[in-house]
Amino acid sequence: MKKLTTLVTTILLTVITGCSNLVLKPADFSWPVETVLKVDKNGFVQEKRYNLSFNTKELFYNETGDSLGYQGKELRVIRNTKGYYFMVADNFRNIYIFQPGESSLTLSNKINLSDSVGVSNPAFNLRPPYIELNYDNNKKLYLSNEGKKEEDEK
Amino acid sequence: MKNLKKIFSVVLMIVLYSNFSSAQQKDYKVVQSFKTKYMQIENGIKDADSLAQLSLIEKQIDELVNSYSPNKDLLDKSLYPDDFNSSITKLRKEYSIRTGDFAHITTLETRVSELNQQIDDLNKKNSDLLIQVRDLTEQSKIDKNKISQLRKTINALRSSLRKRDELVMDMIDSLMPPDFRNKGALTNQEKQNVYSQAQKKDIFNNVQNAINENINFLKITSLKPDDIDSIKEKQYQFKKTWDSFGPKLKEIYAEKGKDLKNAQKIDSAFDDWHSAIYMEAWNSINEDFSNHGINLKNFSSGKEFTNVLKNYTLDEIKNAEVKENTSADDYKTFADSAWFGNIKPNWVPYLIDNNMMTEAQKDTVEAYIAKWKDVAYPGSVNWLYPVIGLFVILLIALLVRKGTKKKPDPLNSGEAKP
Numbered sequence: 001m002k003k004l005t006t007l008v009t010t011i012l013l014t015v016i017t018g019c020s021n022l023v024l025k026p027a028d029f030s031w032p033v034e035t036v037l038k039v040d041k042n043g044f045v046q047e048k049r050y051n052l053s054f055n056t057k058e059l060f061y062n063e064t065g066d067s068l069g070y071q072g073k074e075l076r077v078i079r080n081t082k083g084y085y086f087m088v089a090d091n092f093r094n095i096y097i098f099q100p101g102e103s104s105l106t107l108s109n110k111i112n113l114s115d116s117v118g119v120s121n122p123a124f125n126l127r128p129p130y131i132e133l134n135y136d137n138n139k140k141l142y143l144s145n146e147g148k149k150e151e152d153e154k
Numbered sequence: 155m156k157n158l159k160k161i162f163s164v165v166l167m168i169v170l171y172s173n174f175s176s177a178q179q180k181d182y183k184v185v186q187s188f189k190t191k192y193m194q195i196e197n198g199i200k201d202a203d204s205l206a207q208l209s210l211i212e213k214q215i216d217e218l219v220n221s222y223s224p225n226k227d228l229l230d231k232s233l234y235p236d237d238f239n240s241s242i243t244k245l246r247k248e249y250s251i252r253t254g255d256f257a258h259i260t261t262l263e264t265r266v267s268e269l270n271q272q273i274d275d276l277n278k279k280n281s282d283l284l285i286q287v288r289d290l291t292e293q294s295k296i297d298k299n300k301i302s303q304l305r306k307t308i309n310a311l312r313s314s315l316r317k318r319d320e321l322v323m324d325m326i327d328s329l330m331p332p333d334f335r336n337k338g339a340l341t342n343q344e345k346q347n348v349y350s351q352a353q354k355k356d357i358f359n360n361v362q363n364a365i366n367e368n369i370n371f372l373k374i375t376s377l378k379p380d381d382i383d384s385i386k387e388k389q390y391q392f393k394k395t396w397d398s399f400g401p402k403l404k405e406i407y408a409e410k411g412k413d414l415k416n417a418q419k420i421d422s423a424f425d426d427w428h429s430a431i432y433m434e435a436w437n438s439i440n441e442d443f444s445n446h447g448i449n450l451k452n453f454s455s456g457k458e459f460t461n462v463l464k465n466y467t468l469d470e471i472k473n474a475e476v477k478e479n480t481s482a483d484d485y486k487t488f489a490d491s492a493w494f495g496n497i498k499p500n501w502v503p504y505l506i507d508n509n510m511m512t513e514a515q516k517d518t519v520e521a522y523i524a525k526w527k528d529v530a531y532p533g534s535v536n537w538l539y540p541v542i543g544l545f546v547i548l549l550i551a552l553l554v555r556k557g558t559k560k561k562p563d564p565l566n567s568g569e570a571k572p
Contacts, residue, residue: 123182124182125180
């Protein structure tokens with residue numbers, strides 16, 4: 001009986017171990033430099049180095065309320081260490097943070113910068129573990145996928 | 155001490171300011187500005203006109219390294235698939251290759267310049283020789299002593315022309331070496347170099363001049379098949395060199411919006427040269443007949459040549475009755491001296507090899523010559539046949555007699571009968 005118990009326990013342990021998720025860590029998804037992507041006439045942007053492509057129509061509609069708000073725009077994108085995508089464009093009032101899903105990007109967080117006027121000349125820098133946002137020529141913010149970390153005004 | 159404090163505070167301010175500035179920098183802008191400057195330098199290397207300009211670019215590379223070394227980490231990650239050091243190494247390599255190009259171009263320029271001087275000298279010499287040959291040709295018609303002098307001058311002219319043509323081809327090679335010619339597309343800088351050298355060395359005129367003088371040489375001289383073969387070979391080589399160079403040069407001139415008339419003239423000049431070589435054989439044959447006192451109409455093909463000879467012999471056959479005694483002499487001059495003694499052994503193989511005449515046409519000419527012979531020597535056949543007949547009869551009779559003598563007579567034989 002004792003032998004049988006040992007055998008069953010061993011089999012169960014092996015099965016449980018085999019079924020658990022395999023995790024590779026640590027992993028770093030960060031992009032060293034933001035990328036500035038021109039939105040095409042169909043609303044798509046394409047990042048060649050990282051082979052990323054997605055449609056921005058919904059993003060610009062969400063930000064501007066204009067279904068054609070994407071036309072002629074440039075989108076600035078950077079990815080942090082955890083793998084979240086940070087997106088902003090000139091005159092945006094918010095920073096959009098997305099996480100990758102199955103053939104999609106899902107909004108994870110939206111950080112408000114201003115209620116009335118959009119930011120000018122925004123630019124991301126990678127400053128692990130944060131993403132640094134420079135905007136309005138002299139303002140700076142540190143961001144994580146959870147929100148603002150610190151604000152520093154010159 | 156007060157001054158020291160002042161200096162210290164200034165240095166501190168500078169350090170703080172520079173730190174603050176770098177903290178404010180936008181990484182994307184840094185990378186983009188590096189890429190822009192890199193491209194500017196790269197284009198500067200390609201577009202540099204001289205070694206002096208290139209040396210300025212070397213300083214720009216050093217400045218680029220100094221300015222962006224503080225951002226090396228960022229650039230290492232961003233200049234995918236290169237990094238900062240490999241990008242700079244690439245740039246320095248491009249610089250070094252371009253410097254090598256200029257050294258090569260400088261050598262070629264010197265060589266072209268030397269060749270140009272030699273070609274000028276030979277052009278002058280050739281012009282003088284052409285005039286001398288013309289004069290001597292006229293004089294030799296009156297004074298036969300001038301013939302050997304004429305031959306010497308023609309030989310001198312021929313060798314001088316050959317030398318000049320080789321130099322012109324060398325010049326083309328120097329302007330656009332074979333590896334340049336085989337290249338798919340030349341860079342703007344390479345095109346500019348070829349263009350300016352071609353302009354400076356007046357390449358179109360030199361080629362045109364070489365062709366014209368060769369045509370003139372053919373016009374004023376009477377040549378032998380071997381001479382024509384060597385001229386043909388020279389023309390072929392010259393044309394081949396030009397064909398590998400001319401289209402590229404024309405393309406460069408067209409891009410510069412320059413007049414292409416001179417280039418197009420060269421194409422037609424080559425055609426003229428080719429025709430002149432073809433005609434030289436016919437003219438020289440006519441000249442050879444003329445040297446035997448036989449004046450023929452002009453001909454420029456195997457068919458015309460056959461017809462002219464056929465008509466000439468038919469005329470002679472018609473005139474044989476009138477000429478009586480002189481007809482045989484005329485036949486001898488035409489057939490034995492001119493045709494069988496000179497044209498047939500010297501020219502006919504050349505004409506047939508070069509598809510200028512067929513075997514059938516040659517046979518036609520010889521058939522008419524044979525007809526003329528029958529008329530020129532009317533008694534010869536009638537007299538010959540009886541002599542041969544008599545000779546044959548005598549020979550048979552002799553053989554029969556000999557055979558009869560040797561046959562033993564069984565009746566008078568000394569052998570004892572059993």
